[in-house]
Amino acid sequence: MTMETFIRYMNFAILVLFFLCYSYQVVYVFIRLLKKDVVRGERPFHRYAVIISARNESAVIGGLLQSINSQKYPKELLDVYVVADNCTDNTAEIAAENGATVFERFNRVQVGKGYALNYIFHKIDEDKGIRYYDAYMVFDADNVLDENYVYEMNKVFDDGYPVITSYRNSKNYDSNWISAGYALWFLRESRYLNGARMQCGSSCAISGTGFMVDSQIIEKNQGWKHHLLTEDIEFSVDNIIQGNVIGYCEKAVLYDEQPVRFKESWNQRLRWAKGFYQVVGKYGKGLVEGCVKHRSFQCFDMLMNIAPAMLLTIATLLINGGAMMMGLINGEESLFLLAGGEIINCVASIYLSLFFFGIVTTITEWKQIHCSSTKKILYLFTFPIFIFTYLPIAIAALFKKVTWTPIQHTIVRNVQEIRQ
Template sequence: MLQFFLNMMTDIIKFIGNFYDEAEIIRGVIVWALGIFGIHQGLFVVVGFFFTRKFKPAKNFHKYAVLIPARNEEAVITNLIKSIKRQDYPSELITTFVVADNCTDNTAKIARENGAICYERFNDAERTKGYALRFLFEKIEEDYGIDSFEGYFVFDSDNLLNRDYVSKMNDAFDAGEKIITSYRNTKNFDENWVASTYAIHWLRSIRFRHRTRSFFRLATNIQGTGFLFANELVKDGWKYTSLTEDRAFTADAVAHGYGITYQDEAMFYDEQPTNLRIAMRQRIRWSKGHILAFLESGWPLFKNIFVGNCFRDKEEKRKITKASFIEGIRHRVASFDVLSQLTPTIIPKTFLWIVVGLFMYSCFAYTNGMEDIAVFTGGSWLVTGINAVLGTFSVNLEPGLAAMGVTAAIAIFWFVLGKLASDVANMLTAVYIFIVERKKIKKMKLWKKALYCVTWPVFDIFYRWSMYIALFAKVTWKPIPHTSKVTIEEIEN
């Protein structure tokens, strides 16, 4: 019986190994196709170094509502509201709303004492920030009417605004933009290395994404806080209640034909997590929301690349003018770009590596053995350097279990070596950010900058692992604690 089982397993391994060459070709084609999504990223980095969109001073002052979803934020919400009240924009045109969401502290009381209009919500079954915003818009519609305000800002309770923040955002809004994001700086950049990875990430987004996309009039992405949108986007209320409402909002808005611009001159400050466990928990939630947003909006965005705005009515599609033709091209490119951000390419790439690059390759070696298989290979700068210093090493083994096991070990080694090479090279991104954003980054000692350049790749390593976990884990929303009591005046001084 045992021999029968062993013979059957041998036949299965040989059968699988016989299809390795064909599977590797298919894998290569799929990886190449997924690579198309990143074909424009190099251009974006170069353009973002030189250019971003500039806005002329506004001719009109528009009326805005500022929305602050808050859950047990009594430690920080006062400083945000004060930074809103000290804006150089006409105060009568800014109304601040707070939704105290399932709070067990004095958030609501403190918000009211500081002049905000505060609604309290108690529904622990619906816990995401999106549900809090939906509730707040329902209350605004009931008591004021959505159209009472031309635009809506969204901030987290730990944020702080530069004095000219609203004025600069108004410049972009007055230029006709419907969705605008802004410059996200960090309150606690140098508190520890965990906070620094987030700070560098937000600045990387500015340099590698926001600046170029705004310059080309495409659609950048909303990132949770520090953004403004026109009232027409919520005429039917707020509908984005997933784990990452910002990704859902971005994808849906672009699918419906909206652009999303970036105002480089409007700066606000954000508090970043300092605890590794909390940071990983947040990253898993982001990744789960990323996957859900792709499932919800990926298909409309894909269709838009080929047929234009699939949400327009047929009559409108028939009217072709020069302006509509140009807008159609812009929207197709924007849809492709947002889809490229939204597609979790790391998941199919990793799956293909496990199935083809690891399992089927090992089965192939069981049947065919190993002949001059290089130990250090993969084409990375790290492999080139190792081979130049140590010379090349190759392995030869006869067919059988030994060849299968060694091949599996070498395949894993290649995978780790490739990731290590990209992660070490990624340190240069942090160096670049510290150089180009030196005037806006908080001053800190050189040794700290060097440390943060070394630890920065951990952020992207967390991204990879959070994606793998989020694919299978049941993820729930949990609040991120905010404790920094720094004020905007302290930052300015």
């Protein structure tokens, strides 16, 4: 077999593998476009606790707490707890002024959101018992909530879902191409991944913030036991392997702040990429067994979301890049041109695929994207470029030691200001 033949076969095999792994996500788009949402009527009210882990978030935590205090939900059934985690500012004071029950935690060894959540759950258990509340809602300090957030989440919880995620929008879509890249990805994830999963009866996945957990799960786990760098994905995968179906509430809308500087974005996504590898290492076998032994589509879905896309892309670029170098060194012009063409085809096809998801999301969520029409259109074209920047991040995460570091939040906007 010649090198040129090998390159052709290899690229075709990767193309087929891509199709087998991800064509279902195109089907998801049409499911969401063609299938009507379930309409839920009034439901009995349940008792909830809001959990917020905050580290030096004095600039933004007041906005979140004000949006919680403004919820159209019985106030006697909604308590708020804040763990001021290794804070050196007045986060705890501001949280207390806004009516939250505050616990200060200082631990420089066990660092990260998962440890802070576990700490607050044990504090609640010592005080009232973990089952005093029917469920717990978890937010990041930079979030703000639509006034009907809890009311709408309550409807889905009453349907029997033990874990529920919500619609994730952005406070600063209009900042630049970086914040818009994040925001458009999360909008697409909300509507065309979790939304489609919900309509198909499959399991959704929580994404960092804005989710609810039944108190029975917290009791069973004896707190919060997930401490990898991406504790949200770890929690999702663990529940899916156990057979729990994660629900989604599209009418429960939260807004969060996205990074605008590339260095911050790089560090954050480096942690995410490393965390994905950690989840694969710890839970990959369980997901594969779920796919093979139990023919679980939701295990397959999660496996596709945490594993192969970036690695397949990197493999394609490395194989063809190596063939180009070989052709250049050996004077084989045909090999050089073939491999170069395959790289161009790979980049172009991925760009167009991402542009497809971006344009569908932008059109259907047009009114939910709060920036000028010009920026909405412009950021369609930069969205695939933003996703492409994951490639060097994914490579770096394979080799670099990564630790949890906080992201600074500074944007203070209430829901009305965001929508304006």
